[in-house]
Amino acid sequence: MYIYIIDDDDAVRESTELLLSTSSFEASIRTFASAEEFFAEDLLGHSGCILLDIRMPGMDGVEALKKITASDSNLVVVMISGHGDIPKAVETMKAGAFSFVEKPFSDTAITEIVTSALEQSEAQQEEAELRTHAVSAIDKLTPREKEVLDKLVLGLLNKVIAYELGISTRTVEVHRARIMEKLDVRSLPEMVRLCLLAEGKDKALAAN
Template sequence: MTEKQVYIVDDDEAIRRSLNFMLRTSGYKVEQFTCGEEFLKAATKLSPGCVLLDIRMPGLDGLEVQQAMAREGVTLPVVIMTGHGDVNLAVRAMKAGAIDFIEKPFEKATLMSALDQGFARLGEDDVRKLRAQEAATRLEVLTPRERDVLRGLVEGLPNKTIAYDLGISPRTVEIHRANLMTKLNVKSLSEALRIAFTAGLGVVEA
């Protein structure tokens, strides 16, 4: 079993040292950051893992780091660490996408439970990405025109409308439709659409 990666983002050296020891002795890989800015510089290049993010730090606070992560497309699961009296901030962080928050000082079991939630979320994201990649690979066998027809079907358009939009005959649309289903090795339109939706066709490209 590979070690799970945890990123600690906290300006308090004592907290970082304590967390580092607790996590490493529990079998986790740990990387530490002393502030939100330092973490964000590296965030887009980090391997999958969970982020333990302090809510109150000099410079960017935890909420601002979350906002920056969202802007930059960083989807690492975040567990917020709060001090006493920061529960309202923690609730705001949860609404912004954090999976859990833990209040300092916290028990080891509380930390492990929060991280378990994070890695479960990470696992779901990995599965979704893998399925999307597999679906996109299947679509690569289609010609550009067959993709155009499939995109029209994803949008729920009838053959005649697709034909009009593409400047071809309805009969040609039917031929492309039959060909793409053969290439995708599916027996029904719903199966073809499921592959298209999984790959993001008509969403990313719309």
């Protein structure tokens, strides 16, 4: 896990880094004076939290946020806003920011937000790993097994699947057993959940 602080204000960067480094976070902390400096290091593949200032010369926080969210990164972004930036901070929430904290922020406020952001990033990372596993498992199925799987997920009965595919009910049962074995699931609900994960449509269930 990583905590990245992106702010052109030297004092804010240094004080925030000091505060977080003396807290109980099990994460590496790095600071950047600009969004350009952060993106130059190709860190979007990491998991963790970014404390991102809204107003910076060059690429501002809103532009940086959009670039981060477009990358499908597991890094969770918390916007740092000045008093006059609250409307803009609310706008960034709609653009994918996890939360925002207003300057000057208290030690308690920033540590609580970072804690929540790291937990969110960890959950996203776990979901991504589950999705990768699901896709890999489904790829191991034969073309016919995938056809049967698609119809099972739709909730069709074995005899209906047999009719639609022009095969016997017994053959459907054999395919179903093999599919469940290859996917390492024990029930139809588990099978459906795995398929939804593979399609990226099961975020709520994956988090449970």
